[in-house]
Amino acid sequence: MKVTHGQILARGLANHCPNCGGNRLFKAGTLFELNDGCPDCGLKFEKDEGFFLGAMSLNYGVTLVAYLVPVLLLWYGGVLGGRVAVGLACGGSLVVPMLLYRSSRSWQLMLYYSFFPHHLPANRRELGGTEDENV
Numbered sequence: 001m002k003v004t005h006g007q008i009l010a011r012g013l014a015n016h017c018p019n020c021g022g023n024r025l026f027k028a029g030t031l032f033e034l035n036d037g038c039p040d041c042g043l044k045f046e047k048d049e050g051f052f053l054g055a056m057s058l059n060y061g062v063t064l065v066a067y068l069v070p071v072l073l074l075w076y077g078g079v080l081g082g083r084v085a086v087g088l089a090c091g092g093s094l095v096v097p098m099l100l101y102r103s104s105r106s107w108q109l110m111l112y113y114s115f116f117p118h119h120l121p122a123n124r125r126e127l128g129g130t131e132d133e134n135v
C-alpha cells in the first residue's frame with residue numbers, strides 16, 4: 001500500500017489531504033469553505049451528500065468531552081461558581097466548535113480513509129485500478 005495507515009492518521013491530524021499530503025483542504029483566504037477536491041491530486045473530499053455529517057458529530061463529541069465535561073466537573077467540584085460555569089459553557093459551546101471546524105472535517109476524512117485506505121486513488125493505482133474511478 002502506497003499510503004499507509006500511519007500517513008493517513010498523520011495527514012488527518014495535520015489537516016492535509018489524505019491521498020497526497022497536500023496542504024489545501026480549504027479554499028485560500030477562507031476559514032470554513034472546503035475545496036471540492038484536492039488541488040494537488042484531485043481527490044474529491046465529499047464522497048456523497050451528507051458525508052461531513054460525521055464531522056459535525058466529531059466536533060460535537062470533542063467539544064462535549066474535552067470542554068463541557070471539564071467545565072461541569074469544575075463546577076461540581078466547587079472550583080467554578082455557577083454563573084461562571086454557565087458562562088463558560090455557553091460561550092464555549094459557540095466558540096469551541098468554530099475552532100474545531102476545520103480539524104473536524106479533516107478528522108472525518110482521516111477516519112473514512114483509515115477504514116477504507118483502498119479507496120484512496122494513490123492506493124488504487126498500486127492495486128491496478130484506474131486513476132479516475134470514484135475520485
Ligand SMILES: [Zn+2]
Pocket residue numbers: 017018019020021022038039040041042043
Ligand atoms: Zn491531494
